[in-house]
Amino acid sequence: MTEERELTLEEQLAALEAERDEHLNDLKRVAAEFENYRKRVSRDQASLVARAHERLVKELLPVLDDLERALAAAEEHEEAKLEEGVRLVQRELKAALDREGLAEIETDGVFDPHVHEALLSQPSEAEEGSVLEVLQKGYKLGDRVLRPARVVVAAPQETGGG
């Protein structure tokens, strides 16, 4: 009985030792993988941003080309060609930015402080707070407001006794 018990304890010891070593090895391995992953991530993030930029910058090269062509036309006093060129440039730039998710902020209707900035308020027949005029277009990129639309809004209607 005692002998059997001692043997069991030794076996248990050996088994526990094996388990402990296995966990310790796993721990070291996972910790090393984690550390390598961390290092790789910080390298990757830099190149990810660089690659993303690269794509957008590359899309803008034809815009630069066409601008230069338009300016060459201007130097030759080819006004029609200049104007046509500028229209092309504007379409190209807009299209490149649209592909990035850029969208104009709508300004029909009522003033929305989340996407509009009121630079002036003017007396008007229109309902108080409606947008009367857009002074500078606003833009969103996805859900984020890159620049609010700068607008003139209708002032409150005058009420008696102020």
Added chain:
Amino acid sequence: MTEERELTLEEQLAALEAERDEHLNDLKRVAAEFENYRKRVSRDQASLVARAHERLVKELLPVLDDLERALAAAEEHEEAKLEEGVRLVQRELKAALDREGLAEIETDGVFDPHVHEALLSQPSEAEEGSVLEVLQKGYKLGDRVLRPARVVVAAPQETGGG
């Protein structure tokens, strides 16, 4: 003696068990941290790219504004204003892209297949392989060639008997 030995084994067992449990807990904790880090990284990478883009797109908004102003001038047949506007747009776009690290590829001197693309070769007094004309400007972003400069190069001088 036997009793002392048994006690020691039991103590050893308890100690080993504690060690094993500690390593297992550490392993579980590190694995969980690793997993969370992985998840965070994949979220971060998306927003990192989005933020990087956002900055560049934002810089391009004044370019869009000025293009639209130039086109408005064209509609009013204010040619001088149109031309001036286009020059401004070109400077702004160039400056925004310069800040991103965009640089024109140099084309003075000898043809370099790493940064030039020969579209034509022409007989010339110039040394074989020298760049005679640039058909389309090339650009680098940092060290990377975004687009090679497309050029005309000097053909080999004719030699007798061919």
